[in-house]
Amino acid sequence: MRGVEVIIEAKGLAQGYGRKLVFSGLRLSLGVGTVGLLGPNGAGKTTLLRTLATIIPPRQGTLRIDGRMIRRAAEVREARRRIGYLPQHFAYFPGFTVYEFVRYCAWLREVPEATAHEETERAIAAVNLTAQSGRKLRSLSGGMLRRCGIAQAIVGRPRVVLLDEPTVGLDPEQRLEFREIVRSLTDATVVLSTHLVEDVAAVCDRVLVMQGGEIRFDGTPDELAGLARPGARGDSPLERGYTTVLSNRVAA
């Protein structure tokens, strides 16, 4: 279900690397809820997430996070307090314990000192790692590490949570756990970039399909499934809708 309040708003957004333009003129308006970002490799999903995470400034256009325009370094810093980001490659310090790492990330996000401990424990509990709180990260399984990555992204309850391919490398059970965690993030705008259509079907209430730097589809999973043409490739209505969008370049 889409939230009424707009948390992420982008207008005329352009981004690229060197001379290559990845996307331009991109418009985006996201409220509270979970948004799946689908698209083939090279569609611009990760670039969009990196732009929303304020890692790279847009070449053109405007970006608002939680109602605040992002233009200058001070505004970026302010916005970053409201953004949780789990990149495709989750970097961590193997010698830190789960608690220490998440607590350190809370400090990095400038979560107020008075609530940082409580927020850390809450984030760790949210990803079901309380029992492993004192364990060093180097001793965790891949699934636990991913959960820890999510914990660092949600500590301090940021308004925006950006998850880039968070289920890569997880076994089916771990993916189910992950879905439960994402479902529990009810107060934030969660943008979930993935190749896995079934993850989107399971946890997202809105889907964006990107291709060639453009948003080809913006709607609910049911609406995407409804676009499926007979004979389209895919094992589920949603997959068939997705491949239909990619093959037909259906406008959003």
Added chain:
Amino acid sequence: MIRAFWIELRRSPLRWALPVLIAIELGMLFGRNTDWIGVWPQASAAAQVPVAEMAILLSAAAAWSAARVQRADGIEQWSAVARPLWQREAVHLAATVVYGLIPLLVGAIAAAVVSVGTAGPGFLWPSYLLLGATVVIIAAALGHLAGRLTQSWLVPLLIGAGVYLGLLWFASSDTFSFSVLSGAPQVEITTPALLTRLALAVALVVAAVGFQPPSRSSWTEHRYRATVLPSLLVLLTIVGVMTAGPLRQGREPPDEPLCSDRVPQVCIWPEHRRHLAELTAIAERLEAVAASRLFVIPESFHEEGLRTPEDGATFPVTLGLWAAARGMAYGVLNASFGDESLCAPATAAGEEQQQEALTEMLEWLVARAWGGMRPADYHGGFDYDEEELRRVLRLPDDEQFEWARERITTAYEATCGA
């Protein structure tokens, strides 16, 4: 901030290096000679001496620790956080510096504990400890900066070796040295030299925490400031160190040096008070040779720095008591056969003959003053027949004096009888 600092402290790889650093500090403190015990400036300098060796490990470990984000391939992840980069790096570097300062502190405490019973009034000299702390900060900052510049596994090795070689290289420079080997009470670290070195350390810290790795982000509009300004600051402080003058300068002698109440009188710097009894005994043993009527014993012996050699016999204490005994023996020899009584030999053979006689006499006087042969840990001086000296020292006093008379005659014959 405090919590993040504690996490850094708990998880710093330097915690594994800490026992080694402490072992280096204490091993070098007590493993070499321990003449510094009981002398505050010497003890202070001794606690600082191992810092140069510790700097190898410290800078290498700092480089390793600072490269953790690159090692984890997390530059992007960490560039998306609100906390300014310099604060993150400052907390990280602070933990590294603490691990460098702990061994110095342990060494200083150990030096104070073993000195307090014999050193008398006073305490460790902060200037030497600050100098050591400065080197710790410089080594940590250089290592941290190097680690942030590149994650190559070679960097810790190179920076460790570089810091050590740099300290060795500069140690021979009067104006650019960062360490001392001993702390004679006659000299002290100058305030400008210490302050400029501290300023250099601070500048390197600013460079180490302020450095912005190359990235595409133009949000960080101050990158040039974060790179250029610290570099200029480092250059400026280097110039400051080079123009601040020598690291140490002579101290004004005290108005009232510490003197024995015996004859000959022995006067020393108050900081050397623990040696007064032994030095007095050395002087008294020298006084005993006056019975031979061959030597003039000075009325007083003063430690170097309390008066000039022209004003009377002086001796060093900083090099050890045997060296002090040798200095006093020189004083006796000079008082007895100074330039005015011994002429220059007319021939090379005569000069050699005179030199040999005087050397034998000096070593005999030193042995008498010291109460035995030269200790094994003292080296240098002129060559002489040690077996012959041992034989002479076993003789009764009157026969020893007769032996000395023969040397004197030889010296005079060589001088004027040729």
